[in-house]
Amino acid sequence: MKQEIITLIATVIFVALLAACGSRPESISSNSANKGARVVIALKPDKNPDQMIAERGSLEKYLSEKLGKPVEIIIPLSAAVINEGFANGTIDIGYLSANDLINAKDAELLLVGEINGKTTYKSYWLSLKEKPYTKIEDLKGKPVAFASKTSTSGFIIPLWDLRKRNLISEKADPEEFFGAGNVFFGTGYVSAVERVLNGQSEAAAVSYYVLDENKHLTEEQRSKLKKVQEQGDVPTHIIAVRKTLTGEERNKLRQALLSLNDPANTELRDKLFTSKLVEADQQEHLRPLKEALSIMPK
Known part of the structure; x- marks a missing residue:
């Protein structure tokens, strides 16, 4: 701490x-x-x-x-x-x-x-590798982190995906699915992922390249993470x-x-x-x- x-x-x-x-x-x-x-x-x-x-x-x-x-x-x-x-x-x-x-x-x-020739990409939900999560439904009632309230891949698109799956209502409130007090908003991708790495959140919503490319996290950090689910398309x-x-x-x-x-x-x-x-x-x-x-x- x-x-x-x-x-x-x-x-x-x-x-x-x-x-x-x-x-x-x-x-x-x-x-x-x-x-x-x-x-x-x-x-x-x-x-x-x-x-x-x-x-x-x-x-x-x-x-x-x-x-x-x-x-x-x-x-x-x-x-x-x-x-x-x-x-x-x-x-x-x-x-x-x-x-x-x-x-x-x-x-x-x-x-x-x-x-890769496209002007769109995917949003990912990430968790620690040892966690049992394999799909978004597994995260019901769990603490999670969004990149920020304005992030396209780290909030808007993941929230849209929850709505399309009927996991939240027309209110589009993520706490309906994850639980009251279980939703954190960061100041960017790194701040969201760090909560997963230190155990404060079970998953984080970020852009695909946070995990797939060596640009935001260290190799050690990336080695501890896995993709739970992807959603999109997200405009670049x-x-x-x-x-x-x-x-x-x-x-x-x-x-x-x-x-x-x-x-x-x-x-x-x-x-x-x-x-x-x-x-x-x-x-x-x-x-x-x-x-x-x-x-x-x-």
């Missing part, structure tokens, strides 16, 4: 400092005369903080060289902070889930991730751009980010954005999630 408290305090301080550093950035505008302004890119805090600090610096350096102007990467406390930045012009680019983009009234899809994560950033500035950002697909840059790309970056139609990309959200209580 003592170690958990220390880790939590360290994480909060880390994210708060990053948010403070980027709380009032001078962001670029669509005015071409504003050549010297910085580009501000916001990432959701869904990975290990130490990892994100190193990756942030590498991306800042790479994009600064490509764009010929300073680039600042910030990691706000939540997607709501990113959406506020889009609205007031202090954030230019945000790496978001599909659900976050639906809630972002002042941003539009710029690029999406492509995984989105690189969104604020609506007021248009024309040549937007195109330069798009091309700079697409250059991460070059073979020499894929390691950095995958650490930050998980997969290949491609262009996509916003309405079509968001369609599976909008179907899921349609059954949620208003």
Whole structure:
């Protein structure tokens, strides 16, 4: 318990400092005369903080060289902070889930991730390998962790799946199935999985790549976990751009980010954005999630 408290305090301080550093950035505008302004890119805090600090610096350096102007990467406390930045012009680019983009009234899809030729992926329920669970029904009345209340693969799609299976009612309250007080919401995939690893939760809802790929957890952590069930399809994560950033500035950002697909840059790309970056139609990309959200209580 003592170690958990220390880790939590360290994480909060880390994210708060990053948010403070980027709380009032001078962001670029669509005015071409504003050549010297910085580009501000916001990432959701869904990975290990130490990892994100190193990756942030590498991306800042790479994009600064490509764009010929300073680039600042910030990691706000939540997607709501990113959406506020889009609205007031202090954030230019945000790496978001599909659900976050639906809630972002002042941003539009710029690029999406492509995984094995598809722009959708699966959501997983994970548990410890030694647990007897083989399907979602086995978790009835058990304590579980969702990645966050806004996570597409770590909450919205798993909740939709519970509703489709008639395991919860039209109220779409997960406690109907898992039990009162048995539902925890984290601040990202890692925070949810850590509850499984330390015995506080029996299962966690996360993206498939948390288990299948070496990007969020250590090899030791992954070796202790198994997939209980998968659900989806889940629209891949989105690189969104604020609506007021248009024309040549937007195109330069798009091309700079697409250059991460070059073979020499894929390691950095995958650490930050998980997969290949491609262009996509916003309405079509968001369609599976909008179907899921349609059954949620208003």
